[in-house]
Amino acid sequence: MIGLEQIKEIARPTPSRIVLLVIDGLGGLPHPETGKTELESAKTPNLDRLASEGICGMIDPIGPGITPGSAPGHLALFGYDPLKFTVGRGILEALGIDFELKAGDVAARGNFCTIDESGVITDRRAGRLSTQICSELCRLLDRMNIDGVAIFVSPVREHRFVAVFRGEGLLSALHDSDPQQEGLPPRDVVAHSPQAERAASIANKFISQARATLANRHPANMVMLRGFAHHPDLPKMSEVFSLKPAAIAHYPMYRGLAKLVGMEVLPTGATIEEEIFTLAEHYDAYDFFFLHVKEADSAGEDGDFTQKVGVIDKVDMALPQLLHLAPEVIMVTADHSTPAVLKGHSWHPVPFLLHSKWCRPDGVVEFSERACISGALGRFAATDVMSLALANALKLKKFGA
Amino acid sequence: MIGLEQIKEIARPTPSRIVLLVIDGLGGLPHPETGKTELESAKTPNLDRLASEGICGMIDPIGPGITPGSAPGHLALFGYDPLKFTVGRGILEALGIDFELKAGDVAARGNFCTIDESGVITDRRAGRLSTQICSELCRLLDRMNIDGVAIFVSPVREHRFVAVFRGEGLLSALHDSDPQQEGLPPRDVVAHSPQAERAASIANKFISQARATLANRHPANMVMLRGFAHHPDLPKMSEVFSLKPAAIAHYPMYRGLAKLVGMEVLPTGATIEEEIFTLAEHYDAYDFFFLHVKEADSAGEDGDFTQKVGVIDKVDMALPQLLHLAPEVIMVTADHSTPAVLKGHSWHPVPFLLHSKWCRPDGVVEFSERACISGALGRFAATDVMSLALANALKLKKFGA
Numbered sequence: 001m002i003g004l005e006q007i008k009e010i011a012r013p014t015p016s017r018i019v020l021l022v023i024d025g026l027g028g029l030p031h032p033e034t035g036k037t038e039l040e041s042a043k044t045p046n047l048d049r050l051a052s053e054g055i056c057g058m059i060d061p062i063g064p065g066i067t068p069g070s071a072p073g074h075l076a077l078f079g080y081d082p083l084k085f086t087v088g089r090g091i092l093e094a095l096g097i098d099f100e101l102k103a104g105d106v107a108a109r110g111n112f113c114t115i116d117e118s119g120v121i122t123d124r125r126a127g128r129l130s131t132q133i134c135s136e137l138c139r140l141l142d143r144m145n146i147d148g149v150a151i152f153v154s155p156v157r158e159h160r161f162v163a164v165f166r167g168e169g170l171l172s173a174l175h176d177s178d179p180q181q182e183g184l185p186p187r188d189v190v191a192h193s194p195q196a197e198r199a200a201s202i203a204n205k206f207i208s209q210a211r212a213t214l215a216n217r218h219p220a221n222m223v224m225l226r227g228f229a230h231h232p233d234l235p236k237m238s239e240v241f242s243l244k245p246a247a248i249a250h251y252p253m254y255r256g257l258a259k260l261v262g263m264e265v266l267p268t269g270a271t272i273e274e275e276i277f278t279l280a281e282h283y284d285a286y287d288f289f290f291l292h293v294k295e296a297d298s299a300g301e302d303g304d305f306t307q308k309v310g311v312i313d314k315v316d317m318a319l320p321q322l323l324h325l326a327p328e329v330i331m332v333t334a335d336h337s338t339p340a341v342l343k344g345h346s347w348h349p350v351p352f353l354l355h356s357k358w359c360r361p362d363g364v365v366e367f368s369e370r371a372c373i374s375g376a377l378g379r380f381a382a383t384d385v386m387s388l389a390l391a392n393a394l395k396l397k398k399f400g401a
Numbered sequence: 402m403i404g405l406e407q408i409k410e411i412a413r414p415t416p417s418r419i420v421l422l423v424i425d426g427l428g429g430l431p432h433p434e435t436g437k438t439e440l441e442s443a444k445t446p447n448l449d450r451l452a453s454e455g456i457c458g459m460i461d462p463i464g465p466g467i468t469p470g471s472a473p474g475h476l477a478l479f480g481y482d483p484l485k486f487t488v489g490r491g492i493l494e495a496l497g498i499d500f501e502l503k504a505g506d507v508a509a510r511g512n513f514c515t516i517d518e519s520g521v522i523t524d525r526r527a528g529r530l531s532t533q534i535c536s537e538l539c540r541l542l543d544r545m546n547i548d549g550v551a552i553f554v555s556p557v558r559e560h561r562f563v564a565v566f567r568g569e570g571l572l573s574a575l576h577d578s579d580p581q582q583e584g585l586p587p588r589d590v591v592a593h594s595p596q597a598e599r600a601a602s603i604a605n606k607f608i609s610q611a612r613a614t615l616a617n618r619h620p621a622n623m624v625m626l627r628g629f630a631h632h633p634d635l636p637k638m639s640e641v642f643s644l645k646p647a648a649i650a651h652y653p654m655y656r657g658l659a660k661l662v663g664m665e666v667l668p669t670g671a672t673i674e675e676e677i678f679t680l681a682e683h684y685d686a687y688d689f690f691f692l693h694v695k696e697a698d699s700a701g702e703d704g705d706f707t708q709k710v711g712v713i714d715k716v717d718m719a720l721p722q723l724l725h726l727a728p729e730v731i732m733v734t735a736d737h738s739t740p741a742v743l744k745g746h747s748w749h750p751v752p753f754l755l756h757s758k759w760c761r762p763d764g765v766v767e768f769s770e771r772a773c774i775s776g777a778l779g780r781f782a783a784t785d786v787m788s789l790a791l792a793n794a795l796k797l798k799k800f801g802a
Contacts, residue, residue, distance in 0.1 A: 002463065002467055006484065010467075358430065360430050360431070362771065362774055363771065375774075376771075378779050380780070384464060387464065387467060387748075390466060391465075391467070391468065392466075396468060397468070398745075398746055399467050399469055399470060400463075400472050400473035400488070401488065401489065401493045
């Protein structure tokens with residue numbers, strides 16, 4: 001596979017525009033009664049027309065048989081090898097609450113919990129306290145400074161929070177303090193390597209100060225940390241691809257992932273119509289737009305086949321407003337499959353279509369899992385999506401003499 | 402992908418013969434009026450029969466979306482990973498004039514130019530002097546010896562020449578002396594690394610001596626060098642594949658690329674008929690033949706759709722003479738696409754066919770971009786072409802026990 005360094009050498013800025021529409025969890029499995037997948041069941045005249053005029057294929061976000069999380073699924077689409085660039089749990093949780101991370105940050109997921117007088121955990125979720133109380137408690141712990149490291153504590157939901165450690169030379173090679181069961185005391189945070197000793201010491205001091213602060217806040221009288229992760233400090237899309245990229249996404253985590261690769265995140269509404277309206281408003285200011293539709297994945301996770309079909313119907317109905325802008329390259333695909341019958345992400349490859357003036361159309365006349373198998377693009381790696389997009393937008397120079 | 406070292410372990414010599422027919426730039430895009438590509442528009446009864454009896458697929462010379470230069474396009478077909486083995490500008494220019502390069506050589510592209518009394522460039526092309534004068538001036542500069550390094554200067558065309566530096570331990574990590582604009586003096590050649598300092602010093606001494614020699618040759622009173630490159634010293638096909646390979650190509654650059662991988666270059670005429678005649682004459686002496694047809698690419702570069710169709714017609718008409726020899730394996734493909742509508746190389750995958758007694762035919766009955774999509778070979782990397790060829794010629798042993 002061609003690497004980012006090599007793409008960088010041949011990428012050139014042009015006025016042409018690329019739109020990447022990600023219908024999260026789009027790929028599905030047949031309904032037991034109809035034998036049709038969610039996409040095959042939806043009414044998609046506009047997507048079918050794009051497929052007829054364009055080229056189709058099936059992408060593997062990570063590799064055959066591998067079920068992607070949201071982060072690797074998106075990173076692959078953005079051109080970043082998800083086996084090389086990883087986004088840890090703590091970082092993902094921070095992105096999910098729109099926390100403004102910086103390079104060098106170490107983030108961890110946190111729980112408020114209950115301990116007894118001997119320090120043994122009696123409730124790992126502190127009675128699932130309300131998000132409101134969680135927010136109050138986070139304010140008590142927020143913005144400590146320990147040995148020159150600033151610690152930010154932000155609520156997530158119920159008993160869950162995020163702790164971000166900001167300072168020089170912090171490593172995230174740290175074991176969880178959460179023992180994952182009740183009847184034991186929380187563990188000390190232990191470093192995997194000598195270089196992480198300082199971070200471990202600061203995390204333990206933070207936990208100790210938090211315990212003191214929370215002494216009278218039973219049932220939330222202790223905190224536990226897990227999923228320590230380091231800001232991945234990814235190369236920016238502007239540097240690698242010579243693009244001016246913008247993200248239009250309603251859910252914080254996807255905005256956060258987009259920020260990690262240097263996209264400008266545009267404020268937008270919750271529906272696909274509003275997202276396309278946002279795109280139209282900013283059409284002149286960027287040359288790459290990532291549009292994210294979360295609801296197909298949510299319906300799939302809920303096992304709601306009909307709801308997922310409805311989401312796809314709606315995306316298709318909204319498409320003419322996007323096509324009206326006539327971007328040079330339009331791609332429609334997903335970060336992974338979320339078949340309603342499996343109620344979760346799956347390993348199945350994802351239908352992909354690319355529409356451009358220069359795409360050498362194939363014989364596919366319908367956008368569906370089955371039709372895309374016969375597409376000219378065949379089955380390919382999601383990490384190749386960006387080179388294909390750039391090529392079709394005439395944004396890549398020749399490789400080699 | 403299996404590596405050259407691993408192929409070498411299992412390759413064995415046999416009397417069977419492989420013919421690789423490269424129709425340069427074969428892949429195309431539909432004509433706006435007919436909706437058919439160049440290949441789909443040509444009359445190709447012989448290619449279609451080969452496709453019916455053989456297997457087809459689509460190859461990516463480098464990777465999805467990547468437009469190959471001629472060197473990486475060919476190296477990939479010859480089985481050499483073009484991301485690993487690179488051929489720089491200066492080397493390619495030397496190959497293009499049939500210069501006999503040796504391992505260790507450093508080559509640069511050169512310009513005669515005009516400087517004024519203060520040394521500032523007033524014409525980067527010295528008034529585009531005639532090729533004849535260029536040849537005379539090159540003779541004045543040819544075969545200097547500086548600090549034990551022999552320097553060969555050979556004309557290319559008009560104001561352009563090639564300079565080849567031959568000596569021990571020369572590196573090509575050198576910046577151009579050509580500032581790429583007029584109104585500035587030529588730059589000194591600067592080394593990228595301390596190891597290249599000696600090469601930089603010799604290049605600068607050469608330029609200084611050339612300037613003295615050319616003092617009275619206004620407008621060609623100075624030289625500039627750019628695109629310094631090192632002979633890539635590739636493993637030979639005979640060693641890697643246990644083949645006796647021959648190249649039949651009319652254009653120097655392709656003969657040069659073939660030499661780089663250790664092919665014997667056979668003298669031949671300019672037409673496909675003459676090339677096939679050459680092949681027949683030497684049929685007993687080699688077991689791998691690379692035939693190169695340049696004109697499809699040239700027509701594509703010129704944007705001449707009809708001309709390109711005509712070249713493909715002619716290749717097809719000449720094929721019976723080749724088929725008459727009944728080589729065990731025939732492959733027809735290209736180093737890259739050159740769609741007439743794009744007037745240049747492109748990233749589109751390239752139709753590929755392989756004909757052999759042992760190929761397990763698929764359902765493809767026509768040699769075209771669209772038909773090859775459904776071929777048994779699917780979409781695959783050009784670097785796999787050689788293993789396929791060797792396998793079908795029964796020249797590869799089992800891998801592993």
